[in-house]
Amino acid sequence: xxxxxxxxxxxxxxxxxxxxxxxxARTGRLYFVxxxxxxxHVYTPxxxxxFVISAPSTVGCVVPTSDPNILLAALGSNVxxxxxxxxxxxxxxxxxxxDDNAEGTRFNDGKATPQGVFxxxxxxxxxxxxxxxxxxxxxxxxxxxxxxxMTILGPTEVCCPNGMDWDQDKNVFYFIDTADAxxxxxxxxxxxxxKRSQDGVLLGVKDVxxxxxxxxxxxxxxxxxxxNLWIAHGEGGAIVCYNxxxxxEIQRVELPVRRPTSCxxxxxxxxxxxxxxxxxxxxxxEGEEASEHWGGLFSVEIPGVAGARxxxxxxxxxx
Numbered sequence: 001x002x003x004x005x006x007x008x009x010x011x012x013x014x015x016x017x018x019x020x021x022x023x024x025a026r027t028g029r030l031y032f033v034x035x036x037x038x039x040x041h042v043y044t045p046x047x048x049x050x051f052v053i054s055a056p057s058t059v060g061c062v063v064p065t066s067d068p069n070i071l072l073a074a075l076g077s078n079v080x081x082x083x084x085x086x087x088x089x090x091x092x093x094x095x096x097x098x099d100d101n102a103e104g105t106r107f108n109d110g111k112a113t114p115q116g117v118f119x120x121x122x123x124x125x126x127x128x129x130x131x132x133x134x135x136x137x138x139x140x141x142x143x144x145x146x147x148x149x150m151t152i153l154g155p156t157e158v159c160c161p162n163g164m165d166w167d168q169d170k171n172v173f174y175f176i177d178t179a180d181a182x183x184x185x186x187x188x189x190x191x192x193x194x195k196r197s198q199d200g201v202l203l204g205v206k207d208v209x210x211x212x213x214x215x216x217x218x219x220x221x222x223x224x225x226x227x228n229l230w231i232a233h234g235e236g237g238a239i240v241c242y243n244x245x246x247x248x249e250i251q252r253v254e255l256p257v258r259r260p261t262s263c264x265x266x267x268x269x270x271x272x273x274x275x276x277x278x279x280x281x282x283x284x285x286e287g288e289e290a291s292e293h294w295g296g297l298f299s300v301e302i303p304g305v306a307g308a309r310x311x312x313x314x315x316x317x318x319x
Contacts, residue, residue, distance in 0.1 A: 007255055007300045010274070011043060011050060014295040018276035019220065020061035020109060021297075023266030025310035026068045029084075030266050032276050032297065033059040033073075035106075040073060042084060043297070045267065053087045060107025063118060064313040072314055074107035074120050079138065079149070094138050094149050096122065104131070109162050109220060109262070113173075113192025116141055116315030119152070121161025127179050133161045135175070137193050140316045152193050157202065163221030163231060163262065166192060166312075167244075174208070174229060174244060176218045183209035183218065183229065185244065208244040220262020220276070223308045230273065232260040239263050239275060239300075253300055257291040260298075265307025273300050273307075 015034040018041075022031050030043045040053040040062055057076030065072055071082040072093065079094040100122060110120030118138040124131035132155035138148060153161070159179035166173050166188070173186045173194060186194035187204040195203040209229065211218070217234035224230060228250060230241050237258045241251040255275065263275045275298040280290040 006302075007253065007275075007298050009256075009293050009296050010045075010299050011041075011297040012293055013041065013050075013297055014293075015039070015041075015276065015278060015297075016295065017261070017278045018295055018297065019261050019278075020059075021220075021262055021264040021266075021274050021276050022063060022111075022311045023264055023270075023274070023307075024064045024068065024313070025268075026064075028268075030264075030274055030297075031062050031064070031071065032262075032274075033062055034295075035059055038075075040071070040082060041297075045272075051087065053082060053084070053089070055082075055089055058106050060122075061110040061120060063110060063112050064311055066116070066313055066315050070316070072118060074110055076106070077101040079107075079118070079120070093140065096136075096149060100134065100149075105133075108133070108160075109164060111164055112312040112314045113137075113188075114166055114168050114312055115190070115192045116313065117191050117193065118314045119164065119193065120149075121158070121164075123160050123162075127160035130159065130179075132156070132159050134158065135161045137191070139191065140314060142317060162219055165221055165223040165229070165308075167223060167227050167308075169227065174221065174223070176221055176231070178218055178234075181211060181216050181218055182207050183221070183231070183242070183244065209242045209247050211240075211249075219260070222262075222264045222273075224265065225270075225306045225308050227308070230263055232262050232275070234259060234261060239273065241305075251302070253302065255298060257294055257296065257298075259294070264311070270307035270310065271301050271305070273302065273305075275299065 017035040060074040081090040108121040123133040135153035136149040163176040219232040219234035280294040
């Protein structure tokens with residue numbers, strides 16, 4: 001399978017479901033997960049050091065925190081701390097209710113708001129059949145505010161929660177619902193979460209990107225310094241850049257694999273776009289072969305393009 005010649009294979013790690021790449025500029029590390037294999041990958045481009053932290057259950061995503069050695073990971077039905085230097089998971093800081101832990105559900109993508117609040121989606125594996133999901137927020141800035149996942153988008157407002165990012169200049173949250181194949185923008189409040197009226201109605205929601213390609217699967221997403229969105233086409237073998245103001249495609253990076261999952265900008269100048277991918281063998285037509293480097297971590301540098309900022313991190317009270 002072909003692809004843009006400037007795309008490089010960084011790690012031939014054959015993740016079953018690679019996801020949630022996040023660059024921590026403080027440590028020079030790239031983190032990403034293999035959801036199904038219950039792995040957290042840690043990669044340092046400067047010295048090419050790569051190791052894996054094993055988790056006790058599926059890992060939807062990881063996010064950096066105000067402590068550069070501690071990540072938050074959305075595992076199974078819990079959000080837990082991960083000690084990177086000790087290479088192990090630690091204390092539980094939040095858990096979902098029994099109702100939100102129904103069979104077939106798991107955490108999916110998540111990030112920190114510009115204000116340091118953790119946002120994470122929970123999906124149903126039967127989302128293609130219309131089974132809904134939720135989007136949660138967790139605020140650890142206040143001492144003692146543990147074990148609190150607050151629903152910010154309910155099951156009538158999201159089906160398959162996925163890629164997300166913030167435009168701080170416009171004060172909006174961009175969010176992908178994979179089931180609807182749409183990117184929506186939400187005005188945000190002082191915590192970086194979607195605004196609601198006093199009677200609970202979402203305010204100012206807009207469909208900003210609605211690609212018309214048949215069978216399109218919009219997956220993970222990141223934002224660049226010009227406010228454009230780079231989105232993994234999960235069944236399309238490409239990362240595609242859109243202008244959310246016009247909804248139009250600007251640029252497309254073809255990959256040497258069929259199933260990219262997400263992307264993030266990293267490196268000292270934020271000019272390297274890192275791309276996670278997944279297994280292909282179970283989704284091939286008869287006679288097709290899986291891409292040689294399925295599940296690998298890839299990178300590409302695109303002239304004139306850089307990330308909006310290093311990864312945002314979750315603020316955790318030290319009191």
